[in-house]
Amino acid sequence: MHAVVGIWTRDEQHRDEQNRLLHEEVVPLAKGRPGFVCGFWMHDPETGKGHTTTIFDTRESARDFKTLVESRSQRAAQVGVTSDILTTVEVVADAHAASQPNAG
Amino acid sequence: MDEDVLVGRAGELAGFDGRLAGARERLGGLVLVEGDPGVGKTALAHSVIGRARRAGMRTAWGACLEGEGAAAYRPWVQILRELGESGSALLDPLDPALGEAGSRFQLFDNIVETLRAAADERGLLLVLDDLHWADVPSVRLLQALAAAAADSRLLGVGLYRSREAFRYAELADMLRAIMRERATSLVTLGVLAPAEVAELAARALGRRPDETLLRVVQQRAEGNPLFVLELLRLLAASGPIGTWPSGNLRLPDTIREVIGRRLDRLPPATRQVLRHAAVVGRDVTPALLAPLAQMPPDRLSDLLDPAMSAEVVQLTDAHALRFVHALVREVLYAELPTAERQRLHLRVANTMQAAQAATVSVDALAHHLRQAAPIGDADEALKVTRAAAMRARNQLAYEHAAFQYGQALGLLPLLPGGDALRAELLLELARCQFRAGAVEDAWRTCRAAADVGRAMGDATAVADAAIVLQGVEFVNSPVSAQIHAMCLEALTMLGSNEDPVREAKVLAQLALTADPFAGESDPAVSQRALQLSEATGNTEARFLALLARHADGTNVLERLSIGERAIQLGQASGLDEYAAWGHTWRLGAYWELGRRSQIEAELAAFARVVGRLREPLWTWRLTMMQATLALFEGRFDHARELADEALEIGLRGGHQAGGFIHMVFSAERALLTGTGLDEAEAAVRRIVATRPFKSRIWHAYLLAGMGRLDEAAGLWPATIPHVSSLPRQAPEWLITMAACARVCAALKDHATAGLVYDALQPYADRQIIATAHSPGYGPATLYLGMLAALLERWDAAEGHLRAALAVCKAMGSPPFEAMTHVELARLLDRHRPGDATADDHLDAALRIARRLGMTPLHDLVLALREARRHSRAAVLTAREEQVAALVAEGLSNRQIASRLGLSERTVENHVAHILTKLSFESRARVAAWFTARQREN
Incomplete structure (x- = not known):
């Protein structure tokens, strides 16, 4: 598996628009991508930064998703979100709680 | 009289014969010929052309035009056309999509290659006449040719007047620079000796001149051939010398006067027509002259006959009329009163505008419209002048464009409401000055534009003035503080969200010009610039914001991401320069992370982009990066060759930092090899005296590395306070900390060592490097190990040094591997004196030092082994x-x-x-x- 990992700067003034964009566009978009496994969109209240991890079954799927995200940088910037870091990485281990069907 | 005879130039011609023969043997170059008006420069060049043709060489001639109506690159276009080339490379505007990012170096390179190719088979002689009237871009192209002609079959000859003001002041400096090229020589044509004047007079008259006449000519003409010939014509027209009315024939004092006196003998109507022709230029077609003189062609022809007979004008191959010498035209033009000149210029402009647009030179039309502006249409003059400026800009003839914008500004007082255009024109002028490399002029013009903007409450003018000067080279320069202040003012004037593209650019400029030592750096500024620019999608604003973000010294992973975005931006916009920056940033980041295979992949990609750019600055960076890698791997000779090659490329490209980086490189190489240490130290000593005090850390580091510990100790106490004041985001932070570590270890400065150790500790996984094109210092753990050993933190020291050893092996750096072995040996010697693995480390270091020629390290290892031997013997x-x-x-x-x-x-x-x-x-x-x-x- 491969993950698209991002760290994002978020302008607090656009919080509502960011949340709407995230839930109405970004998450459905990711879920609909080929090879999507799971995704996490996180917020660090200490730094105000956003952290994202979106996991795909293959390197190609992850790279395609990263390219898609990059192509939408203008849309993101319009609601005050810019990427600090966006990269694809290989998942070398994973674990899940025992109650999960695919527990590792 | 035959004025084609060439008298008294045998020496010069012999010199040219040598240069022509050399050119045919691929020892080409350039000969500059300077001399007073009328001294015979053009005649000499014609003679050289004849000799070249007889030797089977191709020849071509290009002339610069007097006055302000000549287009950029005119002589070169003439030359290219004569050689069967279209000249379109110089004439055709650039792809508008590329805007100002077009590369003039690339343009010149293509032209030079075309000329070299044209010379390749039979040899080629090029003559550029009247360079004192040249446009600056034409002389820059000559400079490029002079640099590239040395190993070709191409010989260039440039003719210009000495002791006369150049059309553009910078031409004198540029010609001096051209003279410094190795294959350039200068011929100064002096006056003729009395015997040579006699010979010239005899040939011109077809008989030996009367002694009295000869004495008169020799005294008056002072050996100037044109003066001699003109005087002879005048005197011949005055009848036999014995018939001169006593006291009535006052002889002219100057060459211009003698020409005027000869013109006096023409019928008044002829002279009037010639004055009209002089308004057009040295060459004038009957089609243009007839309406100007307001007479039918046959009447015009009748009037010109006496001028032809008197050899004042002649017909060219193209059936145009040409003044036999530029001075003749100058004399006639000077005779016209101002109002008459303006009327005639207006008539020329009207005639040109009535002609077909394709045949009209926009520069010439602009010139005539400007001259006529006080009585004509100043609006039209401004419009056409701006069109000429834009054309020059598209030809990458920035100096010429700047000239046109300067002329446009001069028209504003003639226009009602013209001041409303002043800021805009000043900004256009500043952009051209900046692109031409005249940074100080550009900034002065920016300030003038901002003054106008301020007075008119025009925020965009102030904002645009603040962002004309772009590029990282202005960071920490004297103007950066002024630009920074102007950015702040512009942002206040702009307000928020009114003009996001401008605001983003100004914010990026604000971040780039912040002084980190004054606490002006605020990463939020570049972040805001990035967000704004990305929201607008404006390519230039996005790149500026990325540049600012990178300069803010963000963390290494973010720099990798920023680099990737710049590459993508370059690919999407077709602007290779953006991609080149992106690769440079990623290379710096990969170096810092010690990612060897990624460095090589990125370097290969960067080389491809540089190959397309063909700009000296980028080629310099690439070559320095290759030199840095060679030094890191211990290929010292190759590293030196590459660094020297880079220096030559950098200096040729006018890159100011090239010399400094070469010095940094030489100092580091000297420390590793022991070769050239004293010279390097002297150079560093000189340079640090002119730089901020913190740079003395570098000097102390070098002295410590040379073993001159007393001198290092003398410098050190005053530099210590600067260690902790260096802002972390400064690119030189890591390298300065490593230098401090080495000094601390050498001087046993425990107190500072503790500070430096704590500062460096978070970067234990890094390589010590400032940029990918300047030498690195190896792994941070090497320096952490030195510091920990000094502080007697034995386990930590050993851990750092063992990590450093592994990194050096993985990165493939024998020199730093050897240095780490030595530090490990020293550590073990102190901490576990009997531990024989210290000897193994010394042996390993010695093997590498011998193989690579690291003399200082070699000697150090021998000394350490000797010391260990003695201590063991005592045990x-x-x-x-x-x-x-x-x-x-x-x-x-x-x-x-x-x-x-x-x-x-x-x-x-x-x-x-x-x-x-x-x-x-x-x-x-x-x-x-x-x-x-x-x-x-």
Whole structure:
């Protein structure tokens, strides 16, 4: 598996628009991508930064998703979100709680 | 009279024969010929052309035009057309999509290659006449040719007037620079000697001149051939010398006067027509002259006949009329009163505008409209002048465009409401000045534009003035503080969200010009610029924001991401320069992370982009990056060759930092090889005296590395306070900390070592490097290890140094691997004096030092081994020395006991003591140690 990992700067003034964009566009978009496994969109209240991890079954799927995200940088910037870091990485281990069907 | 005769130039012609022969043997170059008006420069060049043709060489001629109506690159377009090339490379506007990012170096390179190719078969002689009237871009192209002609079959000849103001002041400096090229020579044409004047007069008259006449001519003409010939014509027209009315024939004092006096003899109507022609230029077509003179062509022809007979004008191959010498036109033009000139210029402009647009030179039309503007249409003059400026800009003829914008500004007082255009024109002028490399002029013009903007409450003018000067080279420069202040003012004037593209650019500029030492750096500014620019999608604003974000010294992973975005931006926009920056940033980040294979992949991608850009600055960066890698790998000779090559490229491209980076490189190489240390130290000493005090850390580092500890200690106390004040985001932070570590270790400065250790500790996984094109210092753990050892944090020191050793091996850096071995040996020697692995490290360091030629390290290792040998010798007793010697011979305890007359048990005890004292684990190590010591002795 491969993950698209991002760290994002978020302008607090656009919080509502960011949340709407995230839930109405970004998450459905990711879920609909080929090879999507799971995704996490996180917020660090200490730094105000956003952290994202979106996991795909293959390197190609992850790279395609990263390219898609990059192509939408203008849309993101319009609601005050810019990427600090966006990269694809290989998942070398994973674990899940025992109650999960695919527990590792 | 035959004025084609060339008298008194045998020496010069012989010199040219040599240069022509050399050119045919691929020893081409450039000859500049300077001399007063009328001294015979053009005649000499014609003679050289004849000789070249007789030798089978191709020839081409390009002339610069007097006055302000000539287009950029005119002489070069003439030359290219004569050679069968279209000249379109210089004439056709650039792809508008590329805007100002077009590369003039690339353009010039293409032209030079075309000319070299044209010269390749038979040799080629090019003549550029009247360079004192040249547009600046034409002389820059000549400069490029002079640099590239040395190994070609191409000989250029440039003619210009000495002792006369150039059309553009910078031409004098540029010609001086051209003269410094190795294959350029200068010929100064002097006046003729009296005997040569006599010979010239005899040839011109077809008989030996009367002695009185000759004396008169010799005294008046002062050896100037044109003056001689004009005077002879004048005097010949005055009748035999004996018939001159006594006292009535006042002889002219200057060459211009003699021309005027000769023109006096023409019919008044002829002279009037010639004055009209002089308004057009040195060459004028009858089609243009007839309407100008307001007479039918046949009448015009009648009037010009006396001028042809008097050899004032002649017909060219293209059936145009040409003044025989530029001075003739100058004399006639000077005779016209201002109002008459303006009327005639207006008539020329009207005639040109009535002609077909394709045949009209926009520069010439703009010139005539400007001259006529006080009585004509100043609006039209401004419009056409701006069109000429834009055309020059598209031709990458920035100096010429700047000239046109300057002229446009001069028209504003003639226009009602013209001041409303002042800021805009000033900004256009500033952009051209900046692109032409005239940074100070550009900034002065920006300030003038901002003054106008301020007075008119025009925020965009102030904002645009603040962002004309772009590029990282202005960071920390004297103007950066002024630009920074203007950015702040512009942002206040702009307000928020009114003009996001401008605001983003100004924010990026604000971040780029912040002084980190003054606490002006605020990462939020570049972040805001990035967000705004990305929201607008404006390519230029996005790149500026990425540049600012990178300069803010963000963390290494973010720099990788920023680099990737710049590459993507470059690919999407077709602007390779953006991609080149992106690769540079990623290379810096990968170097810092010590990612060897990624460095190589990125370097290969960067090289491809640089290959397309073909700009000296980028080629310099690439070559320095290759030199840095070679130095890191211990390929010292190759590293030096590459660095020298880079220096040459950088200097040729006018890159100011090229010399400084070469010096940094030379100093580092000297420290590693021991070659050129004193020269490097002297150069560093000189440069740090002119730079901020913190740069003395570098000097102390160098002195410490050279073993000049007293001098390093003398510098060090005053520099210590600067160690902690260096802002972390400064690109030189890591390298400065490593330098400090080395000085601390050398001077045993425990207090500063603690500070530096704590500062460096978070970067333990990094390589010490400032940029990918300047030499690195190896892994951070090497310096952390030195510091920890000094602080007697033994375990930490050993951990750091072992990590450094592994990194050096993984990165493929034998020089830093050797240095790490030495530090490990020193550490073990101090911490575990008997630990024989210290010897292994010294052996490993010695092998590398010998193989690579690292003389200072080699000598240090030998000294350390000697010191260890002495300390070990002192450790063993005399009896233990005897036992160790026999162990080294391979004897068993029993045999040793027998040899020494001791019990076997006693020998066992001695051997045990030896192993303990030397921290060896086996007899074999004792044997190896003893044998090695014997060999050294």
